[in-house]
Amino acid sequence: MKGKLLLLISLTALTLAACGKGESGGDSAPTPVISSVSTDYEGNKVVAGKPVTLNGSNFSAVAAENKVVYGLGWDAKSIAVNEAAEDHLSFIAPEIQGTKLSVRVSTKGKESNSVVLEYIEEPEPEKPWDPTPTVDFVELGGTKKTIVDGVEWTTFHGKWEGQVRNINIVKSTLNEHNKLGIYFSYYDKTYPEGYPTWNSETEDPRDLDKKCIYLDALIGTNGPMACCHFVRVNGDIMRTPTETSPWVANCAITIDGDVVDIVQVKDNFAAKKLTNSTVGCAGPLLVWKGEVQKATDEWKKADTDNWLGDTHPRTAIGLSKDGKTVFQVTVDGRWTKYADQRAIGMSTDLLGKLMRALGCYKAMNFDGGGGTAMWVYGEGNARNIVNRVSENRTDYATGKTWIWDWDGTQLRPTGNAVYIKSDLKK
DSSP: OHHHHHHHHHHHHHHHHHHTTOTTTTSSSSSOEEEEEOOOOSSTTTOTTTTEEEEEOOOOGGGGGGGEEEOGHHHHEEEEOSSEEEEEEEEEOOSSSSSEEEEEEEEEEEOOOOOOEOOOOOOOOOOOOOOOOOOOTTTTTTTEEEEEEEEEEEEEEEEEEEEEEEEEEEEEEOOOEEEEEEOOSSOOOOTTOOOOOOTTTTTTTTTTHHHHHHHHHHHEOOOOSSTTTTTEEEEEEEEOOOOTTTTSSSEEEEEETTTTEEOOOSSSHHHTTTTOOOEEOOOOEEEEEEOHHHHHHHHHHHTTTTTTTTTBOOOEEEOTTTOOOEEEEEEOOSSSEEETTOOOBOOOOHHHHHHHHHTSSSSEEEEOOGOOEEEETTTTTTTOOOOOOOOOOOEEETEEEEEEOOOOOOOOOSEEEEEEEEEEEO
């Protein structure tokens, strides 16, 4: 009897093995394969406590027959599967030490290949964005003029935010006709063929109008500071990094063909690491994803002369959310002598409020003070300058000093021109 029982057990075991129905699944169970990862974030990025889906094949449709495993040997840990099908399974990303976790799937005793999950901080939800401007300077007494199709210039001299301001705004739609660029020349002693001449007593070859004439531009403003802001133009470094102060350089405008953006950077040296063809580093950042940026304690500590908080002439640039609309803005200041020639500058906080009110999704501050200037082809004074420049410059060769002129004919030499070039220009 004992021999018959042993024979029966052996036959049963052989039958189960032949049918592939052992408790562990046996060698006939297919090996699970992970082909991709799906989360609410880009790529294989995950957030602790949030769901993760592994896509693939040969998983069990019974959730309990699958385990997500990480670690090796005695240190291996498993994660319960919440929902499963043969081609995917889902689980909750565990809390871990570090930023990367290699996981694999164990199904009926067979283990899959491994994939690496990259942990990130949960991004803040993007706030609703309304691009509708909240200020209309024409309604406040300004004037608007179309320069070419897609490029509008608005000039305003009147009261805004409790003070008399002199504000110029150019709003440009970037397309196959209208292009944005940066041009740098500051230290050169010679200038390229076709560069315009200048009056050595009252003009300088580095003046904004000379750059714009040479470029055959439609619109131009000054840009990053020539002394300390990193600039790369069409792949060539024009100004090497120097300053690290966050209020001096914590953002950059980038241009790659028709793609324009404003990005955050730590400082000039971080801006140099950007791979974009054209980069103009400056600061501070004024508007970020529709939110006005206030001067931080770190900025204020570095800003020993209160350059951020005081009212000064300012130059700024802003973008729509899709980067297809550019806002170039100058705000004049330091003009208080005459009632009809009065312009109070702005703090950077108020400048941010202005850029957001115009409809900017992102915006940044450029060089200001006496360097603030806007050039509009065929408009303004004899040099096509439309704002009221507050430059007071001494010719050290003669000792003669030029006093500020409401006509704006005296310019400060600038390193950069941020310009719009259009084939619609007549």
